[in-house]
Amino acid sequence: MIFLEKVEKYIFHYPANVAIICCEFEGRINLMTAAWHTQLSHDPPLYGVSISPKRLTHDIIMSSKEFTVNFLRYDQSRLAAFFGKTSGRDIDKTNVFDVYLMQGKNVKAPILKDGYAAYECKVTDLRKTGDHTFFIGLIVGVHYDPNAFATVLNVQPTLYLGMDNYVTIDLSSKRIHDEKQVKDYLSKWVQGA
Ligand SMILES: Cc1cc2nc3c(=O)[nH]c(=O)nc-3n(C[C@H](O)[C@H](O)[C@H](O)COP(=O)(O)O)c2cc1C
16 A cells, blocks of 8 residues: 555545535525535434535525535436536526426425435534535435335435546445344354454
8 A cells, every 4th residue: 555644635535425515595596516425413413515615505505504415316427527517606507408406395495306315404503624614404304216215225326436537336236234244243253262
């Protein structure tokens, strides 16, 4: 392994599930691609996203204190590239090719109609994290396509590999490592010790 002490842009932790962050303030709707987002808490349900102050999305969320997190199937990967390579400062992204939005239920920010799932979030806290702002959102509603889930996700999601590369998962590679299996393994390991 090569060791680096100083890094600028680092991509070694990818792949990451791509999300489209939708926001709205005073009738202005915008959409942005994000790879830096994560679940934070079950109770209360919190979800966080890291957004650079350079983005129009940042300004809108600062004002509205709301956003939605939308997940794409792999056949929609070009939307991730499009929303991540264009700024709402230059164009109205809602007016370009096949983008279908619907109104959120508990937030004014829209939902991508044909994503496979979406979280509606209200900002409860934010932190400056280096050159980004980390927005912490309380999930106030979840949308999902029941056909996309068979207990767990059962469609191919859009994942980001860094540097304009996208990939997906092979669902036939799924393995289940349940608690029983882990306990069996542990007891064999203890016996063998
Ligand atoms: C795959 C991908 C992931 C991205 N992830 C993030 C992210 O997590 N946070 C961020 O601030 N920008 C991220 N970006 C960059 C923004 O999506 C991009 O700057 C976008 O043009 C901002 O749009 P806006 O100005 O309309 O808000 C990402 C771009 C791509 C292509």
